Amino acid sequence: MKDIDKYAYMSALRPLDPTQKVLLTFLLLITCLCSSSIVMFCFVIGLMGWITIYKGHIVMSLYLKLMTIPLTFLLLSILTLLFEFSSDASVYLVSLPIGNFYVGITSSSLQTVCILFFKVFASVSCLYFLCLSTPMTDILRVFEKFKCPTFLIEMMSLIYRFIFVLIDTAFTMHTAQASRLGYKSFRLGIKSLGMLLSTILIRTLKINNNLYTALECRGYAGSLKVLNEDAYKRINYFYFVILEAILLGLIALENFLLGR
Known part of the structure; x- marks a missing residue:
């Protein structure tokens, strides 16, 4: 997660208008979710x-x-959709008898799995484009521009930054335990992991209280004021229209070739 945040700030696409990047991402994402091409x-x-x-x-x-x-979550979903049960073996491309029933792969289940596989990776690639080119502060600024509730934006900002504090704390504690042979055996590893999780919970609550106290001492009243960078490079929306036309053209071409 640190790598994602670091590369988002280092990306050559960061100077582009974050609003346009968010709109492009959701445009492609909605097109992928509504299509089966x-x-x-x-x-x-x-x-x-x-x-x-x-x-x-x-x-x-x-x-x-x-x-x-x-990929792991996708494979679990695919397995549940790929295999079907039926008493008729003729409907399967590949089947295995189990008692009076058959379990196997049909042409429809195989087609569904292929569509799901590519749809998931297309959607993920759209989200990674946004995450690896736009820092979270810019994304939250876009939400603010679209009149998202201030309370929700502040909560997302604080939670996002607190995740890194939690990761650093867990990594430091794990290194300390490992240097004292806390994971030498499976039994010790389970015990050390339990101590790690319980200690992280306590430290998390303490850090959270300290953070809120520090914010109140600095006049926090439900909104964090930060400097905004307005000198963004903008892309002509005509390119968005061309891209969407290409996507719709590919969908129409595939439907025509398959006779749908």
């Missing part, structure tokens, strides 16, 4: 990857590593 999904994955890596100067190994994170 594998060709369009592959185009979005390639386009977002190319923009994020080559235009944003993001390390390719980091991007590929991030893309593999949702």
Whole structure:
């Protein structure tokens, strides 16, 4: 998570208007969620990857590593959709008899799994484009521009920054335990992990109270005032229209070729 935040500030795409980046992300995301075109999904994955890596100067190994994170959750979802139960073996492409029933893979389940797989990765690539090119402060500023409740924006800002404090605390405590052979064996590892989690909870509450006290001492009244950077580079919205037209064209072309 630290790498995402660090590369968002270092990205060559950061000077672009965050409002336009958020709009582009949600435009592509909604198009992917409302479509079932594998060709369009592959185009979005390639386009977002190319923009994020080559235009944003993001390390390719980091991007590929991030893309593999949702793979575990995706595989669990795929397995539940891929296999079906029926008493008729003729409906399966591949089947295995279990008593009076058959479990196997049908053409419809295989098609559903393929669409789900590419749809998820296309959606994730859109979100990574936004996360790796736009710091959280800029995203929250966009929410503020769209009249999102101030209380919700402040809560998101404080929680986001507090996550890094929590990560640093957990990493420091884990290093201290490991240096004292706290994870030498499985039994000691379980005990050390329990102590780590309980201590993190206590320290988290303490740090939270100290943070709130510090904010009140500095006149916090429910809103954090920060300097805004208005000198953003803007993209012509005509390119957004062209991109959306290309996506809709790919969807129409695939439907035409498949006779839908």
